[in-house]
Each structure stands twice: as C-alpha cells, then as structure tokens.
Amino acid sequence: MAEESAAPPPRATVITDRAVALVIVAVTAVFFVLTFGEVSAFARASAGRGPYFFPRVVLVLLLIVETVLLFSVFSPRHPMVSRRLPSLRMGLLIAATAAYCALIPLAGFLIASVIFGIFVPVLLGRRDYGVIVAVALVYSTAVWWLFERVFLIILPASPFDIGF
Numbered sequence: 624m625a626e627e628s629a630a631p632p633p634r635a636t637v638i639t640d641r642a643v644a645l646v647i648v649a650v651t652a653v654f655f656v657l658t659f660g661e662v663s664a665f666a667r668a669s670a671g672r673g674p675y676f677f678p679r680v681v682l683v684l685l686l687i688v689e690t691v692l693l694f695s696v697f698s699p700r701h702p703m704v705s706r707r708l709p710s711l712r713m714g715l716l717i718a719a720t721a722a723y724c725a726l727i728p729l730a731g732f733l734i735a736s737v738i739f740g741i742f743v744p745v746l747l748g749r750r751d752y753g754v755i756v757a758v759a760l761v762y763s764t765a766v767w768w769l770f771e772r773v774f775l776i777i778l779p780a781s782p783f784d785i786g787f
Contacts (some may be wrong), residue, residue: 643713644696648689655682715746731781732770736763 658679719742726735740759740777770776 641696644689644692648686648693651682651689652684655679655686658682712746716743719743719746727779730780731783732778733763733767734781736766 684747691713719739723735726738729735730738740763741755744758745752755787760768767778
C-alpha cells in the first residue's frame with residue numbers, strides 16, 4: 624500500500640489541481656479589485672468600516688494564503704503534488720460555497736451560515752455531528768454578532784421574522 628501512495632498522480636490530476644488553484648486566486652483577485660469601487664455613504668461615515676472594509680481585509684489575507692497554495696501546487700517536490708487531491712470534494716465544496724451565497728438572501732445570513740457550517744465539515748469527512756452542530760451554531764452566531772454590533776454592518780436578515 625505504501626508503494627501506491629508514493630506514486631505520483633497522473634499528469635491530468637496535476638494540471639487540474641493547478642488550474643483550480645489559479646482560478647481560486649483569480650476569483651479572489653477580482654473580488655479584491657471590486658472592493659475599490661464606489662464606497663457607500665455608510666462606509667464613509669463610519670471611517671471605512673462599512674461593507675467594503677471587512678471583505679478587503681479578508682481578501683488580502685486570502686491572497687496571502689493562496690500564494691502558499693500556488694507555491695504548493697506548482698512545486699514538484701511538495702507533498703501536495705505527490706498525492707492525489709480530492710477533486711470531487713473540492714468541486715462539492717465550491718458548489719456548497721456558491722449555494723451558501725445564494726441562500727443568504729433567501730434565508731438570512733445566520734440561518735445560511737449555520738447550514739453551511741454543518742454541511743462543510745460533513746462533506747470533508749467529519750462524523751461527530753454533535754460537535755459540528757455546536758460549532759456551527761456558536762461560530763455563526765459569533766460572526767453575526769461581530770458584524771452587527773462591532774463592525775456595524777447590517778447583514779441580511781431572515782425572512783421568517785425571527786429577529787435575525
């Protein structure tokens with residue numbers, strides 16, 4: 624079995640992994656550039672802490688982390704290239720993220736985040752459902768509270784008239 628895992632992945636897998644990494648970086652870069660568009664009056668009044676402040680910070684951090692991803696995927700000696708990446712899971716994770724973004728306007732930020740926070744760990748192989756649900760609830764609520772109370776960014780509310 625050790626001999627099978629030491630075999631390099633097929634060339635098509637390496638090319639696919641590199642293409643996916645480049646697409647991820649390109650999408651992040653496009654989102655980053657779009658944050659320099661017209662700034663809302665709320666953002667100007669709150670010293671830039673409007674809807675354009677937080678995403679720019681996150682996108683800069685993502686670009687830094689994605690630089691490591693690019694070095695990993697394009698390095699012939701890195702272990703990431705020497706083993707197969709779970710391309711199906713990666714595709715499902717991208718689809719789940721797109722579904723999460725589509726669900727936010729329909730169900731509200733908090734409900735969509737809890738669902739996403741439960742689905743992603745299960746998709747990635749976690750099976751301790753009690754811990755997953757607890758982390759999804761606490762983390763999503765903490766992020767919602769941070770945006771609403773600290774950053775003063777109003778997030779999409781649930782259409783079910785439940786207060787969040």
